[in-house]
Amino acid sequence: MELMDVINARRSVRAYKPDAVEKSKIEKIIAAAVQAPTGMNQQPWVFGVIQDAAVLDDYSERTRQFLLSKVGEWEWLAGYADYFANPEFNVFYHAPALVVIYAKNASPLATTDCTLAAENMMLAACELGLGSCWIGFSAFVLNTPEVKRELGIPEGYVAVAPIIVGYPAGPIPAPEKNPPEVMYWK
Numbered sequence: 001m002e003l004m005d006v007i008n009a010r011r012s013v014r015a016y017k018p019d020a021v022e023k024s025k026i027e028k029i030i031a032a033a034v035q036a037p038t039g040m041n042q043q044p045w046v047f048g049v050i051q052d053a054a055v056l057d058d059y060s061e062r063t064r065q066f067l068l069s070k071v072g073e074w075e076w077l078a079g080y081a082d083y084f085a086n087p088e089f090n091v092f093y094h095a096p097a098l099v100v101i102y103a104k105n106a107s108p109l110a111t112t113d114c115t116l117a118a119e120n121m122m123l124a125a126c127e128l129g130l131g132s133c134w135i136g137f138s139a140f141v142l143n144t145p146e147v148k149r150e151l152g153i154p155e156g157y158v159a160v161a162p163i164i165v166g167y168p169a170g171p172i173p174a175p176e177k178n179p180p181e182v183m184y185w186k
């Protein structure tokens with residue numbers, strides 16, 4: 001696909017076939033991620049990949065429980081209360097793979113760099129016929145000292161972009177994008 005076609009075609013996918021994603025494809029999307037620009041060329045990232053469904057289910061459940069406990073406290077979660085109250089809700093939508101982009105430090109520069117890497121990764125996934133979705137909800141649990149210990153991630157690293165990938169099942173909703181508001185063009 002042409003680049004602009006990929007940019008226009010990428011959409012968050014929340015329904016996946018159970019088929020595993022080939023290791024070579026995961027390697028390709030990570031290779032695309034590290035081509036992103038970075039402040040001072042620091043390339044301040046590491047990656048983690050989880051393809052074990054039991055591990056994904058476990059982190060999903062811990063995320064669901066955590067967010068459910070915050071529903072009354074964090075106003076912005078109110079609209080999601082029913083999802084989190086449902087024990088069947090899987091925050092990773094049963095995707096067969098999760099790729100997490102970690103910043104090696106919590107600086108705004110490093111976390112911004114990781115978001116650029118994430119978009120490269122999602123575009124590359126689209127080009128390869130894979131769906132993807134950034135699962136920001138999962139970052140709370142991925143960033144707990146307990147989970148970092150479980151995954152061998154140093155305390156100072158930050159899970160910035162948890163991206164699920166897999167083969168889309170069914171039609172992919174394409175939310176309307178607002179036209180750009182150009183506020184100056186001198």
Ligand SMILES: Cc1cc2nc3c(=O)[nH]c(=O)nc-3n(C[C@H](O)[C@H](O)[C@H](O)COP(=O)(O)O)c2cc1C
Nearest residue numbers: 010011012013014133134135136137138173174175
């Ligand atoms: C920082 C960030 C966090 C997100 N977190 C979630 C999430 O936790 N769960 C989810 O289903 N989608 C999540 N999304 C996907 C957005 O809902 C989605 O990008 C948005 O609705 C626009 O749709 P599109 O990606 O199809 O263009 C997240 C996206 C971003 C950029």
